[in-house]
Amino acid sequence: MEYPSKVLGKAVEEISGLPGIGRKSALRLALHLLKQPESQGIALADALHQLVTKIKYCIECHNFSDVEVCEICSSHRRDSALLCIVEDVRDVMAIENTGKFIGKYLVLGGKISPMEGVGPAHLNIASIEKKLQSGTVKELIFALSATMEGDTTAYYIYKKFKGFNVNFSSIARGIAIGDELEYADEISLGRSIMHRTPYSEG
Amino acid sequence: MEYPSKVLGKAVEEISGLPGIGRKSALRLALHLLKQPESQGIALADALHQLVTKIKYCIECHNFSDVEVCEICSSHRRDSALLCIVEDVRDVMAIENTGKFIGKYLVLGGKISPMEGVGPAHLNIASIEKKLQSGTVKELIFALSATMEGDTTAYYIYKKFKGFNVNFSSIARGIAIGDELEYADEISLGRSIMHRTPYSEG
Structure with missing residues (x-):
């Protein structure tokens, strides 16, 4: 697709590099940003810049x-x-x-x-x-x-x-809360019956 | 949701301000960016910044x-x-x-x-x-x-x-009533502009 402006084209290209976002969605997002006050787009750009340049990992747990x-x-x-x-x-x-x-x-x-x-x-x-x-x-x-x-x-x-x-x-592995037994896969159901826990009223 | 890092929290907040992107998707996108080379995130941030600050409109057609x-x-x-x-x-x-x-x-x-x-x-x-x-x-x-x-x-x-x-x-109204132009396929849209009809009040 040809874009009427290079800055728009570049923005669409970069946004569509994100997973699950195609070129049409990227264009929609770019045009949305252009309809908002400039400050919103700048805040987003700054937050992303900070994210990739400033984030650190905990030296103990790697979070x-x-x-x-x-x-x-x-x-x-x-x-x-x-x-x-x-x-x-x-x-x-x-x-x-x-x-x-x-x-x-x-x-x-x-x-x-x-x-x-x-x-x-x-x-x-x-x-x-x-x-x-x-x-x-x-x-x-x-x-x-x-x-x-x-x-x-x-x-x-x-x-x-x-x-x-x-x-x-x-x-614990087992049947998730709210799941129907008949739809549970065999392995989960098998494990959950092997690793059954004492019944309690709570 | 509590985020382990303020820069992550801020990025998620700003990304989820975009239409159609909830907080879970925003977090997924932020974590995706953190797994890529830092340059990709910076390029995205720069492209968005350029987009909202540099884009101009044609004085003739407003494109x-x-x-x-x-x-x-x-x-x-x-x-x-x-x-x-x-x-x-x-x-x-x-x-x-x-x-x-x-x-x-x-x-x-x-x-x-x-x-x-x-x-x-x-x-x-x-x-x-x-x-x-x-x-x-x-x-x-x-x-x-x-x-x-x-x-x-x-x-x-x-x-x-x-x-x-x-x-x-x-x-030409080859396009179904109620459809938006941007979602029409190229062939229908091309034909409909070739077979344009004289405008009448009816």
Whole structure:
């Protein structure tokens, strides 16, 4: 498509480089910005510039952070004995949103996936070792995807660190709240009946 | 949702201000940018900044342009006797993409819509008058949406300028009533501009 203006064409090209946004959507977004007060577009541009140039990672857990050690890692209210291993920053946010976890996190930065060329060396596994060596961690909780790669990653970490005096656990797998049994896949249903929990009234 | 970093939170907030992008999609886009080389995010931010601060409008047709008079208006290959009235910049791009029109354009900047508080005074109707007074225009072609507002706008312009020695035509209604021009396929749109019909009050 020919654009009547080079700055418009360039903007459409850059916006359509984002995942899930084609050229028509990109053009729609660009024209939307042009209809708003100039300050809104500038604020968006500045926020994106800040995002990619200013963001830092917590040196302890590898979550995003504006400071060297993130709020969760530096908090005295969080229980250092519980270390929750997640793949991604979004998983930290998802678990934090539940408000049910008081421990700390370690963001692996992915999962072992030979198909995609991701091996243990690409993940923040050395940071787990450092945490375990400090001796404060009593339980290491896997909160990884219920996929082959997630299971492989958990198994690798378990094998590597089972010599440490620490308990390993994994978030419960089963039927999601609100799911109908007949639509659950066989593997989930099978696992959930094997790993059944004592019934409680709560 | 709580974000682990203020720059991330700010970026998500600004991205989710765009139409059709919720906070989850905005977060996904922000995290995507953080996985790419920093230069890609900077290029996007710069392109958006340039877009909102540098874009200009052609003083003749009100299309976007990097120069005072746009390429189409200043081209000697385009027929100044044909003036195509469109609502929006996207409509110019859509018609240009068909490659079927050799005349010039005038971008109204909207359509008359009492419901949305848009009256003739908000549109570039004075520019049509200036074009007609110059005496070069022989045919005025309405390429407006096939909606009540589009029809009202065409009728208003027809009534206002029917005293000029100019033929009025309208793109053929090969497009279903209620459709917006920008979503029409190129073939239908190309045919509808080739088979334009004399404008009549009915």
